[in-house]
Amino acid sequence: MVEVKNICKSFEGRPVLNNINARFQTGKTNLIIGQSGSGKTVLLKSIIGLLRPESGQVLYDGTDILSLRKRELDMLRRKTGMLFQGAALFDSMTVLENVMFPLQMISTDSYSQKKKRAEFCLDRVNLTDAEHLYPSEISGGMMKRAGIARAIALNPQYLLCDEPNSGLDPKTSLLIDDLISDITKEYNMTTIINTHDMNSVLNIGETIIFIREGILEWQGSSKEIMTSGNQALNDFVFASDAFRQIRELRTSH
Amino acid sequence: MRNALHRLGQYTLLMSKTWTTPTKWSMFLRQLLREIYKLGADSLWIVIIISLFIGTVIAIQISLNISSDLIPKFTIGYTTREIILLEFSSSIMCLILAGKVGSNIASEIGTMRVTEQIDAMEIMGVNSANFLILPKITGLMLFIPVLVVFSMFLGILGGIGASYADINGMTPASFIYGLQFYFNAYYITYSIIKSVVYAFIISSIASYFGYHVHGGALEVGKASTNSVVMSSVMILLADVILTHIMLT
Numbered sequence: 001m002v003e004v005k006n007i008c009k010s011f012e013g014r015p016v017l018n019n020i021n022a023r024f025q026t027g028k029t030n031l032i033i034g035q036s037g038s039g040k041t042v043l044l045k046s047i048i049g050l051l052r053p054e055s056g057q058v059l060y061d062g063t064d065i066l067s068l069r070k071r072e073l074d075m076l077r078r079k080t081g082m083l084f085q086g087a088a089l090f091d092s093m094t095v096l097e098n099v100m101f102p103l104q105m106i107s108t109d110s111y112s113q114k115k116k117r118a119e120f121c122l123d124r125v126n127l128t129d130a131e132h133l134y135p136s137e138i139s140g141g142m143m144k145r146a147g148i149a150r151a152i153a154l155n156p157q158y159l160l161c162d163e164p165n166s167g168l169d170p171k172t173s174l175l176i177d178d179l180i181s182d183i184t185k186e187y188n189m190t191t192i193i194n195t196h197d198m199n200s201v202l203n204i205g206e207t208i209i210f211i212r213e214g215i216l217e218w219q220g221s222s223k224e225i226m227t228s229g230n231q232a233l234n235d236f237v238f239a240s241d242a243f244r245q246i247r248e249l250r251t252s253h
Numbered sequence: 254m255r256n257a258l259h260r261l262g263q264y265t266l267l268m269s270k271t272w273t274t275p276t277k278w279s280m281f282l283r284q285l286l287r288e289i290y291k292l293g294a295d296s297l298w299i300v301i302i303i304s305l306f307i308g309t310v311i312a313i314q315i316s317l318n319i320s321s322d323l324i325p326k327f328t329i330g331y332t333t334r335e336i337i338l339l340e341f342s343s344s345i346m347c348l349i350l351a352g353k354v355g356s357n358i359a360s361e362i363g364t365m366r367v368t369e370q371i372d373a374m375e376i377m378g379v380n381s382a383n384f385l386i387l388p389k390i391t392g393l394m395l396f397i398p399v400l401v402v403f404s405m406f407l408g409i410l411g412g413i414g415a416s417y418a419d420i421n422g423m424t425p426a427s428f429i430y431g432l433q434f435y436f437n438a439y440y441i442t443y444s445i446i447k448s449v450v451y452a453f454i455i456s457s458i459a460s461y462f463g464y465h466v467h468g469g470a471l472e473v474g475k476a477s478t479n480s481v482v483m484s485s486v487m488i489l490l491a492d493v494i495l496t497h498i499m500l501t
């Protein structure tokens with residue numbers, strides 16, 4: 001379980017996160033939703049320690065990462081995988097080399113074991129055919145899948161995904177969502193996903209927190225989101241007619 | 254002024270993060286070879302063309318300017334050699350490389366920064382500065398001196414070529430005599446030492462500007478230009494200081 005307590009973060013005096021408290025549960029897909037610019041990425045980066053909040057705690061199964069020394073933080077990060085918004089694949093390396101990279105840098109296994117592990121991960125995301133291609137030669141959906149393969153290479157306990165289906169078509173989005181959700185169950189990971197895609201919310205959202213202008217506005221499950229009376233949440237979630245109709249269908253039974 | 258101090262502090266911190274023992278030597282060596290290869294591929298042609306032409310032009314211009322019979326013709330070869338060995342092949346060549354190689358390094362690292370590739374390394378528990386920057390700095394410090402010595406040969410070769418043009422009575426024989434006249438091997442050492450320092454300046458400053466980019470493609474472009482300006486100024490400054498220390 002990952003828990004954030006009283007997180008505050010500002011840039012040049014401008015508050016971006018204001019006293020966020022939330023729990024992200026093990027074996028579940030935990031969603032952070034909110035409009036663009038609401039502070040989702042900043043929260044995710046604070047959770048993984050790429051940004052340092054001014055105050056608060058980030059507890060990984062009880063360990064506060066903000067109090068860790070560099071070395072201990074590195075050790076914890078090896079148990080954490082992250083999928084970045086643009087996939088952040090190393091563009092000088094092939095897909096296979098990308099997935100091998102964390103293994104090469106961290107693992108003490110033999111080369112053939114590392115290669116086997118990388119190939120296993122690529123197979124898991126159905127990308128074996130593309131392993132010798134460079135990131136510039138593959139589609140956005142394939143990049144995301146390669147990013148997932150790289151994130152799970154070291155067998156992490158925690159998986160963080162920043163807008164895993166931004167820039168993807170609806171069908172590919174669904175595929176990526178399902179992949180993340182399946183992997184979460186398979187390895188019993190604590191998965192935290194940033195998204196503003198309502199399809200994902202209904203599809204894989206198990207626990208959901210809604211952030212608006214850096215303030216935690218609402219939290220609950222995907223069932224509760226349908227019946228919530230929170231005005232800001234409803235304005236965000238049911239901005240489109242389609243989702244309003246889905247709510248009516250679901251709540252009428 | 255405060256901004257300058259802030260940048261100096263950031264630069265120092267980045268260098269201390271860079272100069273640590275690589276976690277995986279095999280990966281470091283692979284990166285180092287890659288950097289040297291890239292540097293060679295990037296700059297070999299520039300070095301060849303510029304050195305040959307400038308060597309030729311220096312010899313021609315000196316011979317045009319020495320028309321008096323009182324000055325022996327071998328002075329042309331002698332002066333050409335001094336200019337190339339002392340200043341051209343080290344300082345001028347490195348100013349040119351700062352433009353070519355330095356901007357490449359800054360934009361490569363800057364792009365990795367804005368596309369979150371550096372963040373991706375950091376969250377794996379990898380020291381990104383050590384992995385990305387150390388091979389670049391050591392690669393340049395090892396290979397730029399080689400390019401500089403190569404440039405010396407080519408510059409002088411260009412001068413010899415010019416001496417065949419028979420301008421103002423310059424002959425190949427007098428030129429080559431001039432090349433050997435009062436030859437001081439220490440000048441080559443001096444130039445090589447300068448070039449090692451320049452290589453460090455180019456690679457570390459370009460890496461610094463790339464590593465600290467915020468924003469997008471536009472900022473990467475700006476960082477790359479700024480790094481060239483900054484490293485050129487630093488090269489000139491280092492030139493004055495090193496010349497003062499080593500030659501006076």
Ligand SMILES: Nc1ncnc2c1ncn2[C@@H]1O[C@H](COP(=O)(O)OP(=O)(O)O)[C@@H](O)[C@H]1O
Nearest residue numbers: 011012016034035036037038039040041042043
């Ligand atoms: N490094 C930074 N420096 C200054 N401001 C930042 C930085 N990162 C994010 N911000 C600001 O924080 C706010 C939230 O950004 P972000 O978390 O990226 O939003 P999103 O919810 O779309 O992911 C934005 O207004 C953004 O401009």
Ligand SMILES: [Mg+2]
Nearest residue numbers: 040041162163
């Ligand atoms: Mg974001």
